[in-house]
Amino acid sequence: MPKPLRLGVAGVGTVGVGVLTMLRAHAERLATRCGRDVQVTAVSARDREKRRGVDLSPFEWFDDPRDLARSRDIDVFIELIGGAGDPAYSAVEAALDAGKHVVTANKALLAHHGVALAELAEARDVALKFEAAVAGGIPVVKVLRESLLGNEVARVYGILNGTSNYILTRMQHEGRAFDEVLSEAQAAGYAEADPTFDIGGQDAAHKLAILTSLAFGTQISYDSIYLEGIEQIDDVDIRSADRLGYRIKLLGVAMKTESGIEQRVHPTMVPKHTAIAEVDGVTNAITIEGDFVGDIMLVGPGAGAGPTASAVVSDITDIARGVDGAPFIVPASKLALYERAQMRAHEGGYYIRLSVYDRPGAFAAIARRMAEQEISLKSIVQSPEEGDVAQGEEGSGAPVPVVMITHRTTEAAIRRAFDAIEGDRHIDRPPKMIRIEGM
Numbered sequence: 001m002p003k004p005l006r007l008g009v010a011g012v013g014t015v016g017v018g019v020l021t022m023l024r025a026h027a028e029r030l031a032t033r034c035g036r037d038v039q040v041t042a043v044s045a046r047d048r049e050k051r052r053g054v055d056l057s058p059f060e061w062f063d064d065p066r067d068l069a070r071s072r073d074i075d076v077f078i079e080l081i082g083g084a085g086d087p088a089y090s091a092v093e094a095a096l097d098a099g100k101h102v103v104t105a106n107k108a109l110l111a112h113h114g115v116a117l118a119e120l121a122e123a124r125d126v127a128l129k130f131e132a133a134v135a136g137g138i139p140v141v142k143v144l145r146e147s148l149l150g151n152e153v154a155r156v157y158g159i160l161n162g163t164s165n166y167i168l169t170r171m172q173h174e175g176r177a178f179d180e181v182l183s184e185a186q187a188a189g190y191a192e193a194d195p196t197f198d199i200g201g202q203d204a205a206h207k208l209a210i211l212t213s214l215a216f217g218t219q220i221s222y223d224s225i226y227l228e229g230i231e232q233i234d235d236v237d238i239r240s241a242d243r244l245g246y247r248i249k250l251l252g253v254a255m256k257t258e259s260g261i262e263q264r265v266h267p268t269m270v271p272k273h274t275a276i277a278e279v280d281g282v283t284n285a286i287t288i289e290g291d292f293v294g295d296i297m298l299v300g301p302g303a304g305a306g307p308t309a310s311a312v313v314s315d316i317t318d319i320a321r322g323v324d325g326a327p328f329i330v331p332a333s334k335l336a337l338y339e340r341a342q343m344r345a346h347e348g349g350y351y352i353r354l355s356v357y358d359r360p361g362a363f364a365a366i367a368r369r370m371a372e373q374e375i376s377l378k379s380i381v382q383s384p385e386e387g388d389v390a391q392g393e394e395g396s397g398a399p400v401p402v403v404m405i406t407h408r409t410t411e412a413a414i415r416r417a418f419d420a421i422e423g424d425r426h427i428d429r430p431p432k433m434i435r436i437e438g439m
């Protein structure tokens, strides 16, 4: 039998413990399938005394993950620390530089340094693998790297953050408060160390940046992503969307347009009858539109110890079996420059919520401003909601909520209409808008 593959695991938190548990539970099965033993030899974390529910005594302990990365006694460095900066960055760099294969679940690191790290991995002829970095247990990286290679991709989109989907669906189905459900997601190990990355959309954007590169063969361009989180979504929007036949999801979307590639992460209304509208809780879903295959939808657990460990271990088995290739499919030097499509050119339908003073001429003025921008309205509902704004007597002048759904228009037209409506002073707060994604 060939020599065992020796692993050094840096980060023994939610995912690290999941990986150690899975490797131990399936040691024999993995040895048979890989044709060699896969053995953890060393670990690193911050606090050596911390109780973790796994026995770390068989492994050499490193206080500094960079020392583990350079250890002569490992073949693969498994980075499960997190964060785009140090020590994760310098440890991965040290491991690659020392000729070790690297497996990481760290999407922040890849979104910011993925191309440079891929260049280093290619130069040292070692693997840099990151299945767990996108959508937890869903094998979407493998699908893009291998199964769909013959296709030209037009759009890739989906629910890429389990925590925010967990929050939105608990708010939707149980009427629960935002903060309460966020605490639950944190307790379950779904959230990032800094949960503002989940609810602010940055975590989904990190994953989208990686997907865009794999789908379109471009350099990673995290800073080009248009970003909005779910912080501003309240129960009034969730109930309005429901009445109008929609669900609200935090989507990441990357698509080819005439002016470049659009990359955006924002709360999105999706029609209730679509499959993605039914994706609840920590589950993620990704649709890839290929020119020959058509639409492929991958659905599965997007976070948590078990699903993420499954993805990490899949990368380990690839290395053990000698399955390899450039990290981003083509050599890093051959990735095309990313051409950014301007968000103002984005086209689609829009949900708009205005808080309008209930006085003569107000609605007519708003309708006129929309018409000036050639925005055609599919529906308009004046619907006072308890707890949203004060409900006035008819025509009293008190603000009332007005919800509109537009037909397809441009972001630029919507922005111009909003500017004009705000200038008219018929509303008591800035307009609220949620994009509707065509399915």
Ligand SMILES: NC(=O)C1=CN([C@@H]2O[C@H](COP(=O)(O)OP(=O)(O)OC[C@H]3O[C@@H](n4cnc5c(N)ncnc54)[C@H](OP(=O)(O)O)[C@@H]3O)[C@@H](O)[C@H]2O)C=CC1
Pocket (backbone or CB within 6 Å): 010, 011, 012, 013, 014, 015, 016, 044, 045, 046, 047, 048, 050, 063, 064, 065, 079, 080, 081, 082, 083, 086, 087, 105, 106, 107, 108, 132, 133, 136, 189, 190, 191, 192, 193, 302, 303, 304, 305, 308
């Ligand atoms: N949780 C999830 O569901 C998923 C997470 N990921 C990604 O996996 C990675 C790990 O996430 P997760 O397991 O949840 O994170 P945790 O916070 O649970 O674990 C992080 C681990 O890294 C160690 N660590 C942190 N800082 C340092 C440091 N400066 N030096 C040495 N060790 C350090 C911690 O040590 P100690 O325990 O001693 O504090 C801990 O063991 C992240 O990149 C995350 O984005 C990807 C997919 C899903």
Ligand SMILES: N[C@@H](CCO)C(=O)O
Pocket (backbone or CB within 6 Å): 133, 135, 136, 160, 161, 162, 163, 164, 190, 191, 192, 198, 203, 302, 303, 304
């Ligand atoms: N915090 C992330 C973990 C998985 O990447 C999420 O909630 O999706």
